[in-house]
Amino acid sequence: MINKIINSSSLISDVSDLKENEYIKDFPLLNNMAEGKKRLVYLDNAATTQKPLSVINAVKEYYGHYNANPHRGAYGLSSKATQIYEDARECARRFINAKSSEEIIFTKGATEGFNMIASSFGEDFICSGDEILLSIAEHHSNLIPWQLVAKKKGAILKYMYTEPSGEITTKEITDKINERTKLVAITHVSNVLGLINPVEEIIRRAHKVGAVVVMDAAQSIPHIQVDVQKLNVDFMVFSGHKMLAPMGIGVLYGKKKLLDNMRPLLYGGGMVESVTEQDTVYAEAPYKFEGGTQNVEAAYGLMKAMEYIDDIGYDKIAAIEDKLTAYAIEKLEEIPYITIYVDRRQGKGTGVISFGIEGVHPHDVSTVLDAYGVAIRSGHHCAQPLMNHLGIHACCRISLYFYNSMKDIDCFIDAIKNVRRWLGLGA
Amino acid sequence: MELEDIYTQIIIEQSNSKKNKRRLENPTIVLEGKNPSCGDEIKLELVIKDGVVADASFTGVGCAISQASTSLMIDLVKGKPIETAMELSDLFIRMIQRKTVNESELEPLEDAVALMNISNMPARVKCATMPWHTLTQALK
Numbered sequence A: 001m002i003n004k005i006i007n008s009s010s011l012i013s014d015v016s017d018l019k020e021n022e023y024i025k026d027f028p029l030l031n032n033m034a035e036g037k038k039r040l041v042y043l044d045n046a047a048t049t050q051k052p053l054s055v056i057n058a059v060k061e062y063y064g065h066y067n068a069n070p071h072r073g074a075y076g077l078s079s080k081a082t083q084i085y086e087d088a089r090e091c092a093r094r095f096i097n098a099k100s101s102e103e104i105i106f107t108k109g110a111t112e113g114f115n116m117i118a119s120s121f122g123e124d125f126i127c128s129g130d131e132i133l134l135s136i137a138e139h140h141s142n143l144i145p146w147q148l149v150a151k152k153k154g155a156i157l158k159y160m161y162t163e164p165s166g167e168i169t170t171k172e173i174t175d176k177i178n179e180r181t182k183l184v185a186i187t188h189v190s191n192v193l194g195l196i197n198p199v200e201e202i203i204r205r206a207h208k209v210g211a212v213v214v215m216d217a218a219q220s221i222p223h224i225q226v227d228v229q230k231l232n233v234d235f236m237v238f239s240g241h242k243m244l245a246p247m248g249i250g251v252l253y254g255k256k257k258l259l260d261n262m263r264p265l266l267y268g269g270g271m272v273e274s275v276t277e278q279d280t281v282y283a284e285a286p287y288k289f290e291g292g293t294q295n296v297e298a299a300y301g302l303m304k305a306m307e308y309i310d311d312i313g314y315d316k317i318a319a320i321e322d323k324l325t326a327y328a329i330e331k332l333e334e335i336p337y338i339t340i341y342v343d344r345r346q347g348k349g350t351g352v353i354s355f356g357i358e359g360v361h362p363h364d365v366s367t368v369l370d371a372y373g374v375a376i377r378s379g380h381h382c383a384q385p386l387m388n389h390l391g392i393h394a395c396c397r398i399s400l401y402f403y404n405s406m407k408d409i410d411c412f413i414d415a416i417k418n419v420r421r422w423l424g425l426g427a
Numbered sequence B: 001m002e003l004e005d006i007y008t009q010i011i012i013e014q015s016n017s018k019k020n021k022r023r024l025e026n027p028t029i030v031l032e033g034k035n036p037s038c039g040d041e042i043k044l045e046l047v048i049k050d051g052v053v054a055d056a057s058f059t060g061v062g063c064a065i066s067q068a069s070t071s072l073m074i075d076l077v078k079g080k081p082i083e084t085a086m087e088l089s090d091l092f093i094r095m096i097q098r099k100t101v102n103e104s105e106l107e108p109l110e111d112a113v114a115l116m117n118i119s120n121m122p123a124r125v126k127c128a129t130m131p132w133h134t135l136t137q138a139l140k
């Protein structure tokens, strides 16, 4: 299967040998030196990505030229700021192929999106005895809000479990979704497993029993096309900073008919139609969910990030990442004391590889790698129930993006081969 | 920060050593310590007799720093009166927080001084201090 991945990517002629990467020049931070004059090898992209110059410049440009409070002042500058903010909303609509820009709510990130759905939809529409179904691989941000809803409403929290290969089987889906299922919260791609979940199948099954589906696209949308109409998903959430955009901006997509019936989460300025001494008429979606002054410069940055991804194209991004992932797995598998926790050859995934080194705690692995200029993540990755399910306390994770190169993987592998020596465990 | 200054010989030896990693037959105090962010978990077992830490051991999993720190701590406090153990624990935590840097003041910590450089690594400070906080808690 590894060979197959390599073959299929090499069919795309514009993926060079990836010794050097043609995109790295757009990312100032990646061209700076790491401590000790080693080049920074950044392999923690599932946590946050680096930003291209076009995004960095957008934030600067916004404050240099366009800054005013959107939707407030009746003067030229405020109109310009409003236009930028609404252009960014339209860009996000196009990017995920939503039917209308009224279905695009800007948040400060995925976490806020999930909390908003849990409070404004979950608490009003989920009743005692209803079932809320999650996958065991959910990030804490798409898990804790549902625990709270379940406790508050007397609903039952259930889980779909992954196989040792990392997959969620059709049997697991059909076994767990039933007439009592009211809501399914599922990640498109897990930040630990890196596999693309069968969300189409889950959404179809859920809709058959009248359940609403909340999809976490934080780990998928940086890597693969997400079309909300094709998926027919009810709610979808993602963060900008994991897809080249600034921190503090994210998108909550919701079907209009659902958003129209939901109450706001934050009450205050910018989200009202009219206010009297005793009563308030709220604005329509998306504005009723955007109380307070929004992160306009980050929305502008998100627009530039989406344009950057569009320019490269998801096909090319996938081709690069598939090739790098296959190469990294091949190299890791040559090392006898490495365990890769997911069989990444089973299905198509993103550039996430979770692994462990025999006898060495993940935290020590990342400390040693850091000294070699290689940034990886170690820990429970905000997915403790999944760690439990996998039977481990913590793991190491590399997560690749299209600006990584074979050279990055070679540096990583060289560093990995030194870890056990530093911990006094021989070669 | 060089790796030589973190993974020193003493730390490596102590983190791989099994001598303090065992269960006691009749511990008078058993207390768990955890670093949720790192996944370090220890279970500290103590035998307190006549106001003295007569015996001590631990079990658990964790990074080299947390395991070495626990082991060094047990070497240090075994056989010492409770008050002395508490003082040493306090001194160790002050060393890691860089509140005490004076070499002669740190002398009572003996080999545990090997962990001093961890004070330069914010991400690993908790790994070093967790066992000592657990000890303080246990002896209170």
Ligand SMILES: [Zn+2]
Pocket (backbone or CB within 6 Å): A363, B035, B038, B039, B040, B062, B063, B065, B066, B126, B127
């Ligand atoms: Zn630790």
